[in-house]
Amino acid sequence: MRIHKRLRRIGVALAATAMLVGVTACGSDTDSGSSSGSATAANGEFPVTVSGKFGDTTVESAPTRALPLSPQDADILLSLGVTPLALPVDAQNLAATGGTGVWPWEAEALGADVPPLLNMDGGATVIAEQIAALQPDIIVSTGFWGLEQNTYDQLAEQFPVVHFDYRANGEPWQDSTRKIASALGIPEKAEEVIEQAEVDLDAAKEQYPALEGATYNAIIGDTGGQLSVLAADDRGIGQFLNSLGLELSEYANTLQVDADGRGVLSYEEISQLDADLLVVVSPTGDLGYLTKFEAWNRLPAVERGAVVSLARNTGMPNAVGFPSALSLKWATDEIAPMLADAAAKSE
Known part of the structure; x- marks a missing residue:
């Protein structure tokens, strides 16, 4: 009974704020600076603690089942070589992808290994039940605009929740990548993918x-x-x-x-x-x-x-x-x- 009550509270919190990042927004918070979030361990050692706006999150052991709550978080996981438990979608995302919920760059990374969709428009009960059924051992939410203090508190009762320091999608993608990689115990992978992305951007600048x-x-x-x-x-x-x-x-x-x-x-x-x-x-x-x-x-x-x-x-x-x-x-x-x-x- 206690589990059902907890899921119900999580569902209500998610339903109240479950507006994923919309395609018309293209910005971030002016207060973000260049903070990458603190981590108390590196080089794959656990436990590791990362900072967040609503509270520091400690990951006790290496996660293997990562659940993103925004498409951007799914992208970061994929860039790090981690396949998400599910791909979070909403009505706008589904309309823009022809109902697949998969962006073209995600399709390239996933190949035939496409995870199930986590429909954030599905309502309180559906969202809470899907999260529980997926049995994540870490939730990644640096780009989920619906994460507020009450939502974080309810989720954090059961799962480590890696999130933003200031605002969803409000910090440099490099910093979010480093924070997520630290929580996963693969900080060196973050530096690798960041460096390659910056090399590609520099090459494009030279090409044009x-x-x-x-x-x-x-x-x-x-x-x-x-x-x-x-x-x-x-x-x-x-x-x-x-x-x-x-x-x-x-x-x-x-x-x-x-x-x-x-x-x-x-x-x-x-x-x-x-x-x-x-x-x-x-x-x-x-x-x-x-x-x-x-x-x-x-x-x-x-x-x-x-x-x-x-x-x-x-x-x-x-x-x-x-x-x-x-x-x-x-x-x-x-x-x-x-x-x-x-x-x-x-x-």
Whole structure:
């Protein structure tokens, strides 16, 4: 009976906050700094303790059954060579992946070994029962926006919960990778995958010199009659674009920044968005929500064709907005050439 009550409390907490990272968000917390979280042991020694916003987590022995609570956490596990017990999904993720719940970069890593889906839209009872049935020995939640203090407390009664220090998806992917790897007892693997990802990004930067110093604006989407745009280049999609040598426009840097690195402007201010190239997060690649405005069509970048559309149903915004070593490798192959082509049109 006590177990059922505990599961019920976990389910209620999860149901109250089970909104996974949405594809329209591409940022992180301004307070994150560059903390990688503390660990009291290294080199595979246990027990190991890692820091977290809601409490430090101690892992007593090497975990073998890791359950991620966000797609980004699943990506980090896969980048470390660990197959998750399940892949967390929601309605948006399923719609964008044709119902499979598997992003293209995950499919490459998984091959035929696709774990079951953990549907975070399934309701309190379903979520709690699925977590219990999977019998994890560690929960990974650095990118799950639904993790709050009460949720953490209920989960931590049964499982070590490795989570963020400041905010979900609010810390550099390198730091999250190091924290998760430390908890798994494979800290050296984190350094290996981080180094390789950074080598790949540097190689892409060298391959596409037209990107160096080119200015950009990134339009994330419509937010109730206003445009949401990237206003800080040190988080989310901005980190990826910066790593290739692109520079956020001076105008975007003047906008008030929210906790996710975004600013808003009215459609009357579209004329302020010109830059060497424009990056647009779109539902399916169609830019109709912008091209209906003559001010957009008159932007010099638009007239030159220096516009890159990242369609949500391709996974591109997720690959760079919620990055991991795994997703960034895919993004450098798929997105960097598109950016270079657009930048070349400004020359």
